[in-house]
Amino acid sequence: MRFTKMQGLGNDFIVLDGVRERIALDPATVQRLGDRHFGIGFDQLLLVEPPADPRHDFRYRIFNASGEEVEHCGNGARCFLKFVRDVGLTDKTELAVETARGVIYPRLEANGEVTVDMGPPALLPAQVPFVAERDDIVHPLEVAGRVVGITVVSMGNPHAVQLVDDVDTDLVQTLGPLIERHPRFPHKVNAGFMQIVGRDEIRLRVYERGAGETLACGTGACAAVVAGIRRGLLDATVRVHTRGGGLIIAWAGPGTPVLMTGPAATVFEGTIVL
Ligand SMILES: N[C@H](CCC[C@H](N)C(=O)O)C(=O)O
Numbered sequence: 068m069r070f071t072k073m074q075g076l077g078n079d080f081i082v083l084d085g086v087r088e089r090i091a092l093d094p095a096t097v098q099r100l101g102d103r104h105f106g107i108g109f110d111q112l113l114l115v116e117p118p119a120d121p122r123h124d125f126r127y128r129i130f131n132a133s134g135e136e137v138e139h140c141g142n143g144a145r146c147f148l149k150f151v152r153d154v155g156l157t158d159k160t161e162l163a164v165e166t167a168r169g170v171i172y173p174r175l176e177a178n179g180e181v182t183v184d185m186g187p188p189a190l191l192p193a194q195v196p197f198v199a200e201r202d203d204i205v206h207p208l209e210v211a212g213r214v215v216g217i218t219v220v221s222m223g224n225p226h227a228v229q230l231v232d233d234v235d236t237d238l239v240q241t242l243g244p245l246i247e248r249h250p251r252f253p254h255k256v257n258a259g260f261m262q263i264v265g266r267d268e269i270r271l272r273v274y275e276r277g278a279g280e281t282l283a284c285g286t287g288a289c290a291a292v293v294a295g296i297r298r299g300l301l302d303a304t305v306r307v308h309t310r311g312g313g314l315i316i317a318w319a320g321p322g323t324p325v326l327m328t329g330p331a332a333t334v335f336e337g338t339i340v341l
Pocket residue numbers: 078110111129131137138139140141142143224225257275276277278281283284285286287
């Protein structure tokens with residue numbers, strides 16, 4: 068099977084063309100392809116398919132290295148646009164792409180970066196989903212014998228964002244896995260750790276559901292900025308520093324889409340014997 072290895076700020080993917088090839092994926096196959104020793108290795112597998120609605124350009128499916136199919140991947144959306152143009156599936160510079168939770172609109176910028184209209188965030192706990200009595204902005208969460216304050220946001224996929232004084236903390240590796248599987252998140256969750264540098268700048272690390280800590284998380288950056296704005300700590304446009312590089316995230320408030328701008332790169336192409 069042919070594949071293209073890509074990365075967005077070090078969050079790495081293989082991309083498969085499910086338009087020209089019929090590709091059937093089961094969790095075990097995804098896990099084997101994602102294994103960094105016995106397979107190709109990736110954080111997520113991205114599958115390009117024809118759209119269900121002919122008014123749209125493509126359908127976009129995402130599988131974590133753990134094998135589970137999930138609702139969204141922001142860094143992957145930028146790579147998705149670059150891939151479909153590079154392999155000749157389209158010559159458009161702006162697309163309407165169906166995801167499990169709505170349509171997103173990636174657009175190629177003149178400098179080669181990609182801006183994605185990620186759609187509006189869902190802010191109610193039940194939408195994340197997160198078990199909570201009230202729709203507070205900050206929820207106390209008991210984990211590892213301590214109580215942390217989290218803000219929950221769905222970008223289609225679930226995020227729990229907490230503030231830390233310094234992201235270079237071992238909390239990401241000690242609390243990340245426990246939050247990922249916390250019983251109050253029925254579908255598990257991506258755990259974000261955000262350091263506020265200024266009202267227009269943050270540092271972020273994310274322990275991702277089904278992948279562990281990644282060098283960058285696009286939906287995590289969107290969720291962190293939404294959380295910071297809801298907490299009154301950030302302005303409408305924020306530079307997000309991840310371990311893999313920088314993203315620009317903009318959000319004008321509830322009911323409006325989150326816009327994410329950043330790079331996408333092809334690393335190599337290959338074929339794998341299944
Ligand atoms: N681990 C995520 C999917 C990938 C998200 C991330 N790679 C991004 O760029 O948004 C989840 O299970 O919801």
